[in-house]
Amino acid sequence: ELKVEQNPLFLSMQEGKNYTIYCNYSTTSDRLYWYRQDPGKSLESLFVLLSNGAVKQEGRLMASLDTKARLSTLHITAAVHDLSATYFCAVDLIQGAQKLVFGQGTRLTINP
Amino acid sequence: GAVVSQHPSWVICKSGTSVKIECRSLDFQATTMFWYRQFPKQSLMLMATSNEGSKATYEQGVEKDKFLINHASLTLSTLTVTSAHPEDSSFYICSAKGPNQPQHFGDGTRLSIL
Secondary structure, eight states: OOOEEEEOSEEEEETTOOEEEEEEESSOOSOEEEEEEOTTOOEEEEEEEOSTTOEEEETTEEEEEETTTTEEEEEEOSOOGGGOEEEEEEEESSTTTTOEEEOOOEEEEEEO | OOOEEEEOSEEEEOTTOOEEEEEEESSSOOSEEEEEEEOTTSOEEEEEEEETTSOOEEOTTOOTTTEEEEEEETTEEEEEEOSOOGGGOEEEEEEEEOTTOOOEEOOOEEEEEO
C-alpha cells in the first residue's frame, strides 16, 4: 500500500521567512504533484514533477523531486500572507494511470 | 487551459434523499474521471475511478450501491449518493483527464445532509 506522508502538518510562519515542506512516499513512483487548497475551495495545481532531480519554480515556491530518496520538497522563499493555504502532495499509485494518493496536507499560516 | 465544471457547488437535503452531482469536462475529452471525498480538515480520499463506457472501479471500503457512478460520455460523469445520511456529508471533488494529461479538478460540491 502506497503511503504518502507530509511534514509538517501545521506550519505558522512570519512573512519574509523561508521554509520547506517535505513529502515522503513509500513506493517507487516518478510522478509527483503539488496542489494548493484554499478554505472551502477545490485544488489548484502547482507543480508536476516527472523525473528524478526535477526542479520547478513559480514565484516564491519551488518544488523538487528525489525519486531515489522517495522525497519531494516544496520550498517557500520570503513568505507572504497570500501563500497561506493547505498544500498537498500526491503520488501516482499506478504509474501512468494517475490514481493519486494524497499526503495529509500541510496547513500553512503566514502571519504579517 | 482544461476546465472541469462540477455542479451543484453546494447542496443541502434531508436524510434519506438521493443527490446527484455532475462533473463535466468543458474543453477536452475525459477518458477517465475520478471522484474524491474530503472530510473537514482531512486529505482527499479517492472513492472511485471511471472510464468512459465502463463500470466504475471503487476503492476498498466505498459502497458501490450507495455511491452510483455513471460515465456515459467523454465529457460527463455523475455521482449519485443514494439514501444519503448525515455521515455522508462531505466535500466531494471530481477530476477528469484525457490521454497523456494530468488530472484537472472540479470546484467541488459541498454536501450537507440534515
